[in-house]
Amino acid sequence: xxxxxxxxxxxxxxxxxxxxxxxxxxxxxxxxxxxxxxxxxxxxxxxxxxxxxxxxxxxxxxxxxxxxxxxxxxxxxxxxxxxxxxxxxxxxxxxxxxxxxxxxxxxxxxxxxxxxxxxxxxxxxxxxxxxxxxxxxxxxxxxxxxxxxxxxxxxxxxxxxxxxxxxxxxxxxxxxxxxxxxxxxxxxxxxxxxxxxxxxxxxxxxxxxxxxxxxxxxxxxxxxxxxxxxxxxxxxxxxxxxxxxxxxxxxxxxxxxxxxxxxxxxxxxxxxxxxxxxxxxxxxxxxxxxxxxxxxxxxxxxxx
Numbered sequence: 001x002x003x004x005x006x007x008x009x010x011x012x013x014x015x016x017x018x019x020x021x022x023x024x025x026x027x028x029x030x031x032x033x034x035x036x037x038x039x040x041x042x043x044x045x046x047x048x049x050x051x052x053x054x055x056x057x058x059x060x061x062x063x064x065x066x067x068x069x070x071x072x073x074x075x076x077x078x079x080x081x082x083x084x085x086x087x088x089x090x091x092x093x094x095x096x097x098x099x100x101x102x103x104x105x106x107x108x109x110x111x112x113x114x115x116x117x118x119x120x121x122x123x124x125x126x127x128x129x130x131x132x133x134x135x136x137x138x139x140x141x142x143x144x145x146x147x148x149x150x151x152x153x154x155x156x157x158x159x160x161x162x163x164x165x166x167x168x169x170x171x172x173x174x175x176x177x178x179x180x181x182x183x184x185x186x187x188x189x190x191x192x193x194x195x196x197x198x199x200x201x202x203x204x205x206x207x208x209x210x211x212x213x214x215x216x217x218x219x220x221x222x223x224x225x226x227x228x229x230x231x232x233x234x235x236x237x238x239x240x241x242x243x244x245x246x247x248x249x250x251x252x253x254x255x256x257x258x259x260x261x262x263x264x265x266x267x268x269x270x271x272x273x274x275x276x277x278x279x280x281x282x283x284x285x286x287x288x289x290x291x292x293x294x295x296x297x298x299x300x301x302x303x304x
Contacts, residue, residue, distance in 0.1 A: 003049065005276065007049075008021065008042075011026070013089045013090075015087070016028040016030055016089075019035075023042065024039055024044070024057075024058065025038060025228075026038045030099070034101065038096055039097075041055060043233075045257050045261055050278075050279060051276075052278045052284060056288060056292070059095040060294075060303065061228055061233060062097070063295065064295050065231060068230040071196060072192060072225065076185050076223060076224070077214075077225065078224060079226040080098050080099075083095075084099060086099075100226070103213060104212055104213045105211075106174060106182070106212060107154060109152065109153040110152055110183075110186040111150070111151045111206060112190035114144065114190065115143065116130065116143045117141060117142060131165075132167075141249075142245040142247065144245075148194070150167065150186050152169075155210075167179065167183065178213075178223075181223050202298060203238040203239075203240050203243055204235060207230055209234075210227040211224060211225060212226045235253065237252040237253060237294055237298075256283070256290060260279070261277075
């Protein structure tokens with residue numbers, strides 16, 4: 001069993017209809033039919049939404065996504081209409097709210113990998129492949145791949161694992177045209193982001209994107225980038241000056257939280273069906289600091 005340790009009750013706002021409570025974001029629809037997406041300070045690990053918030057996390061994710069959307073706009077349109085907080089919404093929604101186009105979201109996590117780590121590494125050590133993509137011999141934890149690869153996954157419900165699938169399965173489900181667009185756009189966006197991050201002393205090891213169709217019909221102009229983009233929640237960022245293949249890399253993502261939960265200090269077994277414990281204050285503070293550092297190093301702006 002997994003999911004929410006304590007599922008929050010949605011905030012009721014005049015003129016908004018609550019649609020969904022996700023791991024991090026709450027989704028509403030306004031009177032104009034637009035989506036209102038609010039990023040909370042919730043965090044998840046091992047398929048659980050943890051009972052402890054990370055202060056400012058939702059705002060950092062939102063502001064970093066907006067920064068990236070601006071730098072990717074010539075490659076693919078995005079779903080953002082405005083950042084205006086709806087009338088009657090809590091003051092806490094400021095800085096964490098996006099008013100977005102309503103899209104037909106595609107049921108695929110579009111993952112781009114430029115370095116070998118995580119589930120890709122585990123598969124490589126067994127089969128010399130990553131999500132079914134053949135790779136050369138001699139790679140190790142943290143190795144840069146000869147070229148970035150597209151490794152899609154089917155999206156799961158809260159509490160379930162996303163399922164890695166071969167590209168051919170995406171083509172079977174969505175059609176060859178859409179599958180080709182997803183692969184090409186994912187790798188183009190990853191390449192742009194990788195170069196921007198590298199100029200700022202950060203390695204973008206891998207990342208995932210979500211896309212939707214603007215009008216529900218496949219076509220070169222209908223693919224739209226949605227959800228969050230290139231944040232520490234959806235990406236692995238490593239400090240370039242500390243990169244050393246052959247070992248686990250220091251990261252700016254929530255691996256820090258996963259490591260604590262999996263350690264004896266937590267007193268919890270991730271393989272059990274029991275819910276995870278609350279995070280201690282120091283883990284919360286250190287996690288927030290990692291999100292802030294990622295934002296500041298990427299954008300060059302100070303987080304207030």
